[in-house]
Amino acid sequence: MNTDNKAPERSSSPSPSRSRRRRRRTILISAAMALLGVTMLASCSGCSLSDLRSAAMREPFPATDDAAIAKLHDPEALRADLDHFHALQLEATPDIEKHTRLDHATATLERLKASIDRPLDRRSFSAIVDQLAASYGAGHIYTLTPAADWNAWAAGGGRVPSYRFVDDGSTLSIRPRDGVAPLPEGSTLVSFAGIDAGELRTRVRAAVSAETEAFLQQNFPGTAPIALWGMGLEAPYDIVLRDSTGAIVEIKDAGIPAQRKRRPLERIAEDKAAVGQDAGDQGSATGKPETDPWSFRWVGDASGEDIGLLTWDSMRSGTEAAWAKELDRVFAELESRKARGLIVDIRANGGGNSQNGALLLESVSDNPYRGASGKLWKRSKPYDAFMEASFEWWARILPWRSFMGIGDLELGEARWFGKDVPPSNDPDIKRRFGGPVALLVGPGTFSSANMTADMAKSYKMALVVGRPTGAPVNSIGECGYAQLPNSGLIVSFCTAYFLGAAGDPEHGGPVEPDILVPDDDGGARAIEVAIKALRERNATPRQDARSTSFRHRFDQGLCSTRQAPSGSHGPNRPVMDPSPR
Template sequence: MEFTMKPFILTLLSATLLAALQPASSASTGDWQASIAPETAQTELQTLYNGLRAAHYDVFAHRSEDEYDTRFDTLYASLKQPLSRFELAIELQKFTAFGNVAHARIDFPGEVYEAFRAAGGRSFPLYLRFVDGHAFIAENYSGVSELSVGDEIISIDGISMTDWLQRTAAHVSADTSYMAGALLEFSFARYLWVELGERDSFQLRLKRDGLISDPLTIPARTRAEMQAVSANAPQVFALDAATREATMLTDEIAYLRPGPFYNFEDPDNVWDPTAFIRFVDTSFETFFSEDAETLIIDLRDNPGGDNSFSDPIIAWIADEPFRFASKFLIRSSDEAATSNQRRLEASNDPTGGVSALLARAFAATPRGETFEFEIPWVQPRHDKRFEGEVYILVNRHSYSNATTTAAIFQDYGWGIIAGEKTSDMATTYGAMESFTLPETGLVVGFPKAHIIRPSGDPVSDCVTPDLFIPTPIVPSGEDVVLNSLVSVISDM
């Protein structure tokens, strides 16, 4: 079967997906150390708030208008001294993140932190795992043997981790504290740097086996020093987000790890699914030839991508037409229409594709009102399909279209979701567009749409597993989660 559907989610969600493919940095350009006068900073804040109120699908979804107005007044009054462009970007992102919507954000100026690290800047040498508001050491590159992976950090420099989590999470656009914690697992060190500046060392208090330690000082480390520690560390199992794998785990259990839902192997044709579809089709034909009775689809640590990649997998299993959302509601605004027009003008499609349809809808819908955009149905395969039991493995780092794919399997009843809860949302405010602040050039992303999962549940929530298998904090030499699922299936 040949799939020729154009990347539909890609067009609707392009800003989100493209951001996911880039290293942490801002789309904004310019001198980050340029001085911004207080009056200019206040004007940019006002423009930011006006833009969010006009363009965001619901800027007050998770914060009341009174709360946001109070935050605006407080920040506006505090902008009395000149700031660097970097410092203002940090403050305006924290204001945007206050709304607790992941797809409303000013991306972190990653090139500033990268320049600091490349020049030998020292940083916090630990990666953390956040569980229910507690911070555990997940990776230790300090070179200090008194630290162990799995130790809980109670405080840093005399400040409780509860406070540090609140301070660093304020920088992160996230719908929930669970999502914020998942994102901070990659970015805690840089936000600690934003809060404290460069430090020579950090004083920790740890908790192990119920006992709290005396203060322990660890050095801040350069990138080269952390790499040296890593090179000498024992090997442990770690998921590789880029792996595409299809194999038989047992005589009856097939395993498919599709990897990202975009063509990372060919950056010039990143949204061309041709080779990926060949991989998927070959995988299923192999599963049939091996008489597989059960299939595990592993979406853990999957960054997502486009449905032109995921739909062919689902079509091998689906027994009826499907789509990724029951409703796709879009707010009409000048900001969204302008952003869509830029994409339309850059398109090589003579028909304009989805962007042309959106342009007509924006033109027909008064600003501030919403319209429903019809999502096309995807047909299942009619020649052959996999009819055995299907399990979908997810974790807190299953993002974007990986979360959407899991929700499709769950809502249509085609698969059992296993693993841990996703941090990304199945029903969400998304489909990012952007506008630019005129004086500083800072790019503001915002969600133009309310995307309702296939079940029709309008409440923003993660994909919750039917079969919970926790991800261990302390890694071992094997894939504990996958092995646990295989044991559960084999014992049935």
């Protein structure tokens, strides 16, 4: 109301169409300036494209406060979160009914909703969401453990069991950690914390997202402490065993201190305060500084240590430049020592960026190959929202969808990329080692590492040794993440389906090794078999190292793999990969 009885003075605002054009011009100019700034930064500072990508990313979700940890959520809100989780998978995953156990997941959803009969905190609810995620039977659909809740529990004196849990496919057993007294010889587990051993095994298995039985068993030890925590169990833990004579043995386990976890999707920092060392079967990250996920040493037999062993435990995004530099160093050492073979151990490699695997394989083989026979990629609102939230402001104004190769996809559209592209070589990556090469694989070989094993096997780029890998060669991946609206728990979803390197849509199994080592437990056995196999090949190394280093080519942006569909098979983000539980 105008109290002065005067007509309000008109402002000289532009017309709506002119305003929109002006805003569009402003955005384009800002984007151009940002792109110019990025280019200048790259040229002046000597940083690589990977460094710039890492700088462009941020943690997409806010930190969890104490009030959220303590809050009890009403049953209706929690049921709504379960519905949201299921709807998320349906919206984001291409052909989800073909590549998951969708009917089983739908039935599990209704069962879990009916089971919620009281308010729950995030700790208890996370155990329920874990079951829903695992019911799809896809290793890339999972829940991230609520780290703030876990860390608050750990800081308050929370303790995990002093024993590791092992599922051999039929029974549950426990094994003492280092420094813990051995169990009676020949003893079997009767119950743990008042829960029958068979029932506990069933409950933990129901929380593991996996596509193969071997991968489930591989991840069982890491899942068990988290599952016990989600059940609300606390130390001391009452353990009941039956010894070899049939007598009952009771142990009261005080447990060991729980280790701190990294916040979900916490971006890896470069300073010494960064966290990220794997905490083994606690399934967490400790407070130690981040280290490179690879190591190199010399191995051999009675005839001498003349075979290089490169252990590579992660292809996580953000390590591309360092990995290229490490390969420069390793191949220089192999040449100087006149190595008679190379073993690359990816048995514990959960994946990351598949281009890292392609760089390795093209360095040891001239054989034409392709990373996959096609990638069915789907654009969705959840994926757009996750990517937008993951970029710093200056990256969001750039045409990032075009950079990723999905710029012209409509919302809800799925399209094949790189479908049936013939095998070939990247001319910018030169072979660096002419001797025989073995690739060690096993149930822990997952995601982009599984893709690397598939390439090596399909195109005979290396001798594959060990046990079958932890995922089918044809599978869904390319994860995005979202927060459930009420509890705030962070969950994954898949945006792409990958057709394996051989292009066989009927191949439903994992990568099978050329030499099966059925008794390999991730230790020395497979290494011994690989050494013997390389010796039998009796090849003399053909050294043809090029003067141009991997690091130089990487910094020039030449290390992309044309044969592999864009992106990585696993989570597409520069953070520690949270292993599917």
